[in-house]
Amino acid sequence: MGRTVPTYRLQLEHELRRWHPFRAALRAEDQSSFDSLFVYAHTYADAGSAAARPCPSEALFMSMLLGLYQEVQALRCALAAAVRRTAQSQEDDFNEYLRRVQAQL
Numbered sequence: 186m187g188r189t190v191p192t193y194r195l196q197l198e199h200e201l202r203r204w205h206p207f208r209a210a211l212r213a214e215d216q217s218s219f220d221s222l223f224v225y226a227h228t229y230a231d232a233g234s235a236a237a238r239p240c241p242s243e244a245l246f247m248s249m250l251l252g253l254y255q256e257v258q259a260l261r262c263a264l265a266a267a268v269r270r271t272a273q274s275q276e277d278d279f280n281e282y283l284r285r286v287q288a289q290l
Contacts, residue, residue: 193234196241197226225252 191199201223208219226233226248233244 193237193241193244194230197230197233197245200226200241200245222249222252225249228252 204219208216211219226245229244229248229251233241233248236244238244
């Protein structure tokens, strides 16, 4: 007797083939973004397999969302760090200016 349920990874490849006409209709720069989304789906394939959802698209889209959310969080952290550095730099510049003014008095 054969296997009755294909593995998640096989289902993922099937989904990628099903989405191929959509991908082909995208502009070249959008195709690379589309491909990046599927990288997330492959990255979290172990979790998708463990979830054993009846609809593999659910795990596929959740993997994509998780990957994108992690990117957003990383960007937020980088932005906050840049804002802190900028604020500290401006404060240091202001303090240096005050020292020079006070030295002239």
